[in-house]
Amino acid sequence: MRAQIAQRTLRTDRWWLPPLATFVGLLLISIYAAVRTFMGDYYWVDEYRYLTPMYSPCLSEECLPAAAHFGRPLPELPGFLTPPVVIIPFLLGFRVTCYYYRKAYYRAAWMSPPACAVAEPHAKYTGETRFPLIAQNLHRYFFYAASLLLLINVYDAIYAFSTGVGLGNLVLLVNVGLLAAYTLSCHSCRHIAGGRLKHFSKHPVRYWAWTQISKLNAKHMQLAWASLIFVCVTDLYVALVASGTISDLRFVN
């Protein structure tokens, strides 16, 4: 018999604050991303060749030809669907199966557990042993897909320099920098790079890579938030310039 303590937790600090903040943060970003996705507009600044990362690559028939850096192999999407729906499953899949975001939403949305040493409200618990949560194990395949999309974002950011340099270029550059740091700091990346080895001494290069990625990996949570927020900032900046609401600050034309 356990000690009889009726309270769900005896914690006296504001343990509910971090999960609440996480929940609100993720909710706001999801709403922003959904609105921008289904807007289907203001994703390309023709004059300066800025393409928002949310619409990159733009692959379907309705894409503006200049924004479709890799052609438009897909036919026009039916109904209310917009170009990002083609890539969003991969981007979302990458974030949703990420070890950090899993922790974040298991705690904040599913309350399993809401905070440490605070009882969860569920009567049964099977963790990640069954469908659908067992699919979290597919994370590394999303990592591969997201790495490809990252390369495309890097291409977009470089391509935008072909008309000069403006604030938008810097925004795109910082964005790919953060995305790259987030992607490289992924636990699956750490594992693939060298974590899976039993004898580091036999693989000095991979050991070195593992050491470097481990340093980044320790900041994975911070990079997850920074890159997520900055994608929205980048998208907003491109949208504001594309819609003519603000004009891009140019340094070199």
Added chain:
Amino acid sequence: MGYQGHFRVWRGSDQGGGLEDFTVEVNEGEVVLDVIHRLQATQTPDLAVRWNCKAGKCGSCSAEINGKPRLLCMTRMSVFAEDETVTVTPMRTFPVIRDLVTDVSYNYEKAREIPSFKPPAGVAPGEYRMQQVDVERSQEFRKCIECFLCNNTCHVIRDHEENKESFAGPRFLMRVAELEMHPLDEADRVPEAQSSHGLGLCNITKCCTDVCPEHIKITDNALIPMKERVADRRYDPVVWLGNKLFRRN
């Protein structure tokens, strides 16, 4: 300067019990265990508390202070305001014996379920040779003081008694990882990590890491790397789909 501190301590046994209020003297530089000892010396001579080293190294004095799993001997009184009531309860996940003392046998049972270190055939103790970089990773896990605060905090068993049978807890999943990463261990521990030790039950919410007094990165360095090793073998989607479609196993 000393002051009169307010304490609320769980007293009782497996037959029942509850929180009792006390006012005890607290002096500068003391830790919670000192105050519990003063309580024992001055007011409640039969108060049960387990302790040994008073230095955060034996792992005996695990309990919960203001709801947080911690070591009694490593929690300074200076982290509390003088007028704050300090609540001390036994670990929740294990059966209580008396007052602050719990029966931690679960942990020893789980420890025994893990097959021991298996060196290569023909290599006798004393002949082990390994590179420092190769053993380094598992050495982090050797810092463990067996306080079992991580297992106590893990919601998989803290909130679901029925999972105790199938779940080894972070402490012993970490032991599996330690052996798996050991350069001389020859046993294959990956399939059992998932099937017998319950790795899949962990949802990487990191409470074990948060409470570990040795600051071992249990989740990042032991549990997630083990999950990745399981994914290497079991969740290659192509193999997985084949198994589902053709009911192979």
